[in-house]
Amino acid sequence: MVGKKGYIGMLFLLMLVACNTTTVNTYEEYLAWLNDSENGLTMDKKAGGIIIKVKHLPSNYLAYQDLLHQSQVNKDIVDSLINNYDKSLTFLLNIGVDGDIKKGDVMYHDVKNYEEYKKKLYNMNFDIEKNISLTINEKEYFPVLAHLENVYGLTESRNIMIVFVPETENEQSFYNAKEIAFTYEDELFNTGISHFVFKRKNINNIPSFIFWN
Amino acid sequence: MKKNIIITVLAIGIVVNLGLTIFNIKSTKKVAYVRSQDLVYAFDGMKEMQLKFQEKSKTWEANIDTLKMEYQKSVTDYQQQINQLSVEERADRENLLYMQQNNLAQYAENMKIKAQEEENEMLEGVLNQVNAFVEDYGQKNNYDLILGTTMSGSILYGNEVIDITQEIITAINNDYNGR
Numbered sequence: 001m002v003g004k005k006g007y008i009g010m011l012f013l014l015m016l017v018a019c020n021t022t023t024v025n026t027y028e029e030y031l032a033w034l035n036d037s038e039n040g041l042t043m044d045k046k047a048g049g050i051i052i053k054v055k056h057l058p059s060n061y062l063a064y065q066d067l068l069h070q071s072q073v074n075k076d077i078v079d080s081l082i083n084n085y086d087k088s089l090t091f092l093l094n095i096g097v098d099g100d101i102k103k104g105d106v107m108y109h110d111v112k113n114y115e116e117y118k119k120k121l122y123n124m125n126f127d128i129e130k131n132i133s134l135t136i137n138e139k140e141y142f143p144v145l146a147h148l149e150n151v152y153g154l155t156e157s158r159n160i161m162i163v164f165v166p167e168t169e170n171e172q173s174f175y176n177a178k179e180i181a182f183t184y185e186d187e188l189f190n191t192g193i194s195h196f197v198f199k200r201k202n203i204n205n206i207p208s209f210i211f212w213n
Numbered sequence: 214m215k216k217n218i219i220i221t222v223l224a225i226g227i228v229v230n231l232g233l234t235i236f237n238i239k240s241t242k243k244v245a246y247v248r249s250q251d252l253v254y255a256f257d258g259m260k261e262m263q264l265k266f267q268e269k270s271k272t273w274e275a276n277i278d279t280l281k282m283e284y285q286k287s288v289t290d291y292q293q294q295i296n297q298l299s300v301e302e303r304a305d306r307e308n309l310l311y312m313q314q315n316n317l318a319q320y321a322e323n324m325k326i327k328a329q330e331e332e333n334e335m336l337e338g339v340l341n342q343v344n345a346f347v348e349d350y351g352q353k354n355n356y357d358l359i360l361g362t363t364m365s366g367s368i369l370y371g372n373e374v375i376d377i378t379q380e381i382i383t384a385i386n387n388d389y390n391g392r
Contacts, residue, residue, distance in 0.1 A: 043391075047338070047341040048337070048338070048342075050341075179391075190334060190341055192258050192262065192339045193258055193262060194342075195391050197390070
């Protein structure tokens with residue numbers, strides 16, 4: 001016969017099995033999870049000595065980044081921020097040289113003269129959104145924000161944060177579709193067209209994060 | 214005594230045989246070849262690039278057609294009004310038409326060069342993708358050498374058994390489409 005404790009144990013086990021979402025306690029653990037390509041939120045492709053990485057930035061990550069600058073943190077603020085970021089999809093595009101082949105700042109990769117460098121710089125700062133799109137259920141979305149991070153020459157790769165929103169609030173497929181295809185049509189580094197397909201089940205599997213102890 | 218000698222000889226034989234087998238395995242290189250042209254043209258990245266290029270070409274051609282029509286209209290207008298124009302006015306209009314024709318020719322030539330440059334850049338991107346994928350595929354599947362047959366290449370014969378074109382096409386397209 002299974003006793004009361006046994007039933008509670010079984011129920012707990014069932015809950016663990018039924019609930020895919022894990023919880024992590026530290027920011028480092030969270031980042032490690034996010035950066036592990038096995039979890040399907042970070043992908044990369046290599047071509048011509050260049051490596052292109054795309055990472056989906058979850059709402060709780062973005063909320064955490066905002067909270068770093070706030071003196072007071074409480075559940076309402078956290079929920080409000082997460083709720084706000086849940087309305088959009090944010091990605092981080094990283095372009096760098098493939099360390100196995102070459103070293104050096106990606107901005108100088110295959111640059112023959114100042115004009116080419118200027119073109120690259122201008123495109124990455126002001127035009128890159130024209131080369132990026134998201135396809136969800138055969139509908140194409142273009143970024144509402146594409147921001148190149150200023151690295152002051154401290155890193156050899158470049159980060160571009162990209163945000164997409166649905167055209168209307170009722171577009172449920174934007175939030176529910178099984179696959180989200182991120183496309184980067186490279187016109188600067190000769191890497192061709194790259195597709196990165198994110199699975200909704202992986203996005204839904206993001207660990208919940210303990211914001212404060 | 215005789216039995217011991219037989220066992221020792223057998224044991225030595227087994228050890229030598231095993232050593233030779235290991236040596237053979239290690240010295241057998243895994244080699245395959247790919248029909249490069251077939252791979253490139255069956256690659257979904259190439260097909261998508263060609264479609265994008267065709268779309269761009271249509272836009273450029275449409276721009277040239279618009280300029281041609283404008284020039285043609287200017288010529289027709291001039292021919293209709295020629296009898297009402299003074300000698301100086303005719304010279305001015307002819308000069309303008311000449312400039313318009315030159316500009317049109319220059320624009321068409323520039324577009325042709327731009328199209329060629331852009332096609333080359335796009336092709337380079339596709340080839341970089343294919344090369345990087347084949348390198349990665351070779352490493353992951355323990356190939357020592359993957360040869361590529363080309364129209365002007367030096368591979369004159371390859372047994373079909375080591376032709377991995379189709380499996381690479383399947384793998385590269387799966388990777389390209391994120392499957």
